[in-house]
Amino acid sequence: MYFDSVSEFVAMGGHGFFVWSAYGISALLIIGNMVLAVRQQGRVRQEIQRRLRRDQRPAHNAVEGEVE
Amino acid sequence: MWKTLTRWYHQLSSPRYFYRFASAVLPWLMPIAVLVLLTGLVWGLVFAPVERYQGNSYRIIFIHVPASSGALMGYIAMGVAGLIALVWRLKMAEVMLKAMAPFGAVLATVSLATGALWGKPTWGTYWQWDARMTSMLILLFLYLGIIALQSAIRDPRQAARAASLLAVVGVINVVIVKYSVEWLNTLHQGATLKLVGESSINDAMKWPLLISMLGLWLLYAANVLMRARTEVLNRERRSGWVATLLAPGAKE
Amino acid sequence: MSGVWRASLRRELTLIWRAPADVIQPLFFFVVVVSLFPLGLSPEPELLALVAPGVVWVAALLAVMLSLDGLFRRDQESGALDQMLSAPVMTVVPVSAKLLAHWLLTGLPLALVAPLLGYMMQLPASVLDTLALSVLLGTPTLTVVGAIGAALTVGLNRGGILLAVLVLPLYVPVLVFGAGVVRTALDGLPTDGLLAVLGAILALALSLGPLAVALGLRISAGD
Amino acid sequence: MSGVWRASLRRELTLIWRAPADVIQPLFFFVVVVSLFPLGLSPEPELLALVAPGVVWVAALLAVMLSLDGLFRRDQESGALDQMLSAPVMTVVPVSAKLLAHWLLTGLPLALVAPLLGYMMQLPASVLDTLALSVLLGTPTLTVVGAIGAALTVGLNRGGILLAVLVLPLYVPVLVFGAGVVRTALDGLPTDGLLAVLGAILALALSLGPLAVALGLRISAGD
Amino acid sequence: MTDPSARLTVSRLGCERDDRMLFQDLAFNARAGEIWQITGANGAGKTTLLRILVGLHGFYQGQVRWSRPLAPDLLYLGHDAGIREELSARENLQFSRALSGQSGDLDAALAAVDLYGFEDVPAGRLSAGQRRRIALARLWLGGKSVWVLDEPYTAIDQAGVAKLDARLREAAGAGVLILYTSHHRVGDGVRQLRLGAAGEGR
Amino acid sequence: MTDPSARLTVSRLGCERDDRMLFQDLAFNARAGEIWQITGANGAGKTTLLRILVGLHGFYQGQVRWSRPLAPDLLYLGHDAGIREELSARENLQFSRALSGQSGDLDAALAAVDLYGFEDVPAGRLSAGQRRRIALARLWLGGKSVWVLDEPYTAIDQAGVAKLDARLREAAGAGVLILYTSHHRVGDGVRQLRLGAAGEGR
Numbered sequence A: 001m002y003f004d005s006v007s008e009f010v011a012m013g014g015h016g017f018f019v020w021s022a023y024g025i026s027a028l029l030i031i032g033n034m035v036l037a038v039r040q041q042g043r044v045r046q047e048i049q050r051r052l053r054r055d056q057r058p059a060h061n062a063v064e065g066e067v068e
Numbered sequence B: 001m002w003k004t005l006t007r008w009y010h011q012l013s014s015p016r017y018f019y020r021f022a023s024a025v026l027p028w029l030m031p032i033a034v035l036v037l038l039t040g041l042v043w044g045l046v047f048a049p050v051e052r053y054q055g056n057s058y059r060i061i062f063i064h065v066p067a068s069s070g071a072l073m074g075y076i077a078m079g080v081a082g083l084i085a086l087v088w089r090l091k092m093a094e095v096m097l098k099a100m101a102p103f104g105a106v107l108a109t110v111s112l113a114t115g116a117l118w119g120k121p122t123w124g125t126y127w128q129w130d131a132r133m134t135s136m137l138i139l140l141f142l143y144l145g146i147i148a149l150q151s152a153i154r155d156p157r158q159a160a161r162a163a164s165l166l167a168v169v170g171v172i173n174v175v176i177v178k179y180s181v182e183w184l185n186t187l188h189q190g191a192t193l194k195l196v197g198e199s200s201i202n203d204a205m206k207w208p209l210l211i212s213m214l215g216l217w218l219l220y221a222a223n224v225l226m227r228a229r230t231e232v233l234n235r236e237r238r239s240g241w242v243a244t245l246l247a248p249g250a251k252e
Numbered sequence C, D: 001m002s003g004v005w006r007a008s009l010r011r012e013l014t015l016i017w018r019a020p021a022d023v024i025q026p027l028f029f030f031v032v033v034v035s036l037f038p039l040g041l042s043p044e045p046e047l048l049a050l051v052a053p054g055v056v057w058v059a060a061l062l063a064v065m066l067s068l069d070g071l072f073r074r075d076q077e078s079g080a081l082d083q084m085l086s087a088p089v090m091t092v093v094p095v096s097a098k099l100l101a102h103w104l105l106t107g108l109p110l111a112l113v114a115p116l117l118g119y120m121m122q123l124p125a126s127v128l129d130t131l132a133l134s135v136l137l138g139t140p141t142l143t144v145v146g147a148i149g150a151a152l153t154v155g156l157n158r159g160g161i162l163l164a165v166l167v168l169p170l171y172v173p174v175l176v177f178g179a180g181v182v183r184t185a186l187d188g189l190p191t192d193g194l195l196a197v198l199g200a201i202l203a204l205a206l207s208l209g210p211l212a213v214a215l216g217l218r219i220s221a222g223d
Numbered sequence E, F: 001m002t003d004p005s006a007r008l009t010v011s012r013l014g015c016e017r018d019d020r021m022l023f024q025d026l027a028f029n030a031r032a033g034e035i036w037q038i039t040g041a042n043g044a045g046k047t048t049l050l051r052i053l054v055g056l057h058g059f060y061q062g063q064v065r066w067s068r069p070l071a072p073d074l075l076y077l078g079h080d081a082g083i084r085e086e087l088s089a090r091e092n093l094q095f096s097r098a099l100s101g102q103s104g105d106l107d108a109a110l111a112a113v114d115l116y117g118f119e120d121v122p123a124g125r126l127s128a129g130q131r132r133r134i135a136l137a138r139l140w141l142g143g144k145s146v147w148v149l150d151e152p153y154t155a156i157d158q159a160g161v162a163k164l165d166a167r168l169r170e171a172a173g174a175g176v177l178i179l180y181t182s183h184h185r186v187g188d189g190v191r192q193l194r195l196g197a198a199g200e201g202r
Ligand code: HEM
Pocket: B061, B064, B065, B068, B069, B070, B111, B112, B113, B114, B115, B116, B118, B119, B120, B122, B132, B133, B134, B136, B137, B192, B193, B196
């Protein structure tokens, strides 16, 4: 442990603002990106599941090609 | 050995196996990445000694350097994926490329933000047109260009191919930019950075730095896997295996 | 095949000739943007000379980029692009003719007026030839690199802004070396090395660029 | 009639919302163009601060102008413009909704990032608010005046360059006063008078501009 | 809703484009409840005539008189139908409806042109014929007594053509004055206005 | 000139666009001398199918095999016909001819589509149908054994339709393989490939 007290840790020898905003912004961006990725995954899954439910009725096909 | 490698290659280039692989790895990778990153950061923030000339502001290094190098490596990796996608039309390369762009852009932003916040106490300004800062800014622009192009094209396969071409062209450009900007820059700020150059960096600072770097890269890998997995699902939504996987009531 | 190339070149030149405004406008844009700076900055000659290389080069960059926006658009909308892509010659053939025609009627004129603008921006007469040479060496690269962006965005109907976003970061090396050459000349230092770098970048762009453009068009068409 | 206005505004906002890139891209262009200058000029802080007001303002001008290029184009190509012109409401109604939506999503964001760019160009913190205010007062004028040019060129399919040629000269007063305000602030002199002039230009543009735009559209349609 | 007094009088109408007289001394009277099909070879001037009638093309000689101000009564569909690719079928129709002051039900109109299930897809991702159908849906929104349609049948499949045919007759029965261009054969009870073939006028 | 061995084999062809299967397991064989009309409702996938066959659309499953390399044999006319408004009819045709390696007489071809007298007018000043005719003139330039035409009859007047019809039959008689889309009724001796109606596949 380098620091003697919590307040000293927070102050960072007068550079607290810079250190903590650097880490704060970084955390915000990185976590935000993670959250977006997870939410996107959920959305795609939901969409596919909705479609699967809809398609549970027997599907008829769109082909009527003239086959030789 | 070679055989195992080629088998892996074929398996991972099949969307279905990739999905299984990613689903198996992610539950481990994610917590490990977070743990490693936190270890490095806490070590660096709480336990590492103060730096002689910069005081405690130097502690920004533990996020700044991992993010900067991650942004750079990430872009090169994207270019490689793009080349593979263009030449061999490998679907998984397209998927990976698309998955790599967002975190890369985030890392470039983090690098710029932390660098700026570090610059104020050390150089007395948030921003200067120093070579590294300038080329990182351009790298961010390139990332954003790729994201913009991808989101402008509707068809996911077409979007990925377009982004591949742009990424490959971009890598060539990054190399030239690096040299050109270094040449341009007459007020090289290198001297300040040398404080932490190889000779003077001590182990008490080096280890936490290396550990947070490892942690951030693992996190990057986890994020890419996660996004790639989503993209695979989205592209293969019509195939049988996705249907059984996500069928109502099915257990994964 | 060389017949197709010649027919393509003739078509492109006719198209531009039919609408000569397409040549005059990038030139005019170049002149207007450079002239805006003394209005926005301040008319002091020393300051102007100092910023002149950068200003002239940024304006050239923007002029070329804007002129590229329509490079493939009308061929795509009219279906002519599909004709080129399904023709029995490689797509590079008509594409390279198009690029050549574009440079002849945009890049070249820019190089010719650049010294005039440099003079208006109070550059000493001794560096004006270097300025013209740098623009001459740089604009073909701008055309080719920009055309890759134009090919990738051709179906997207987004106006020029998406193109700008893709292409401007790719223009940075040309800008740095192009303006750098002029600044070096202004300082009275030798410029051969930097001009050689500009030339090398040009060679790279000319050898790989047209292929990338053709590939980009194919991707945009849906393949 | 106010129903049509609201429906028009909603349509325009939806259109932009559908393609959010359209908002982000002018902003991005603004940032990129400003960043090109230190690359072309030199990274010396003193020089940069000196040219900053002009550079930021010229970049804002270009960003707004480029974003206007597509303002009516797609409505014209799709025939929606003919629908507006043959509708039982005055053309100013849908047109003014369009202009408002455009400014909200282009001009306003530019005013918000301008201070950041000013800082990057090494302007002292004390003039950053003046910079933002000048951009805020100037961009609506740029939108309206540019829209007149866009209306007149809508059928011509010339890419953005013809628009640039028509519009940039008209932007000169805004540029002179806009950059002038910032330079005055930089010299530590009072800026109220110049800001008032910017405001007066704005009032003029807002009162007559939309009518001119509507008239321009009618002329372009062939009437 | 529709006004039985809508009436169009065209006299001595002439138009020259690109150095060629397209038509000259054209005169006809059209009344509410009538369907007029304008025919003629390619380049005869059909599109030009319609644009003159609705006031979008101002370079002509002679007179075009409507019995009352046209704007509030007019439903005009041009060659290009005013569909924005970024907006869905519903959003496109919603805007057209507000602009023209119609008030019918959106979903019913879209269903009438067989776009049921495609209401929320951006128009850019529909086929050529489906896009035209969005514009045609305005014919089911009601409230207008003069319809001017430039090639409404273009790109429409056979079932669609039959449906559109029926709709025109129904509207004419209710007192709408309809003018349209088409290369299709003229149906029963439709008045024909034939413009001279291309080249004839030179 | 034409090669009687041109032959197209399509098997198990499927294409998905925008989350909807347009067609699936499509299979047919087409030979030199045959005329195939592809029909189907709006949105059925006709345009998409043609683009797949000529190699412009690459996202599909299944196989498309031509008996020999397609490019040198192909005459493809898309929905939009590749006519630049700034160029005259002759200049447009001249470029198409060079690009596709055809060699017929320009003026004869333009006369065949009734553009005699309009050869040197910029295409932008021609009517919708006249512009289409410039593209159709390529059918009179000869030298290609596979014709793929997307809605060739669009905007063409009745005399033009008859002429085009005759031309297709004549070419087929000389051994050309023709595939085209149209909503017009299928003529005698034309094989029909009907794609499922929009919506059925969902
Ligand atoms: C916005 C401004 C800044 C940007 C964009 C930036 C960017 C970078 C980049 C790209 C790297 C290279 C990483 C690698 O090669 O793996 C780096 C490393 C580094 N930066 Fe920054 N930097 C910025 C500001 C600063 C400031 C203000 C300082 C401290 C005074 C600083 C200190 C360092 C150090 C110590 C390294 C690691 C040493 C090395 O790898 O050579 N940076 N930065």
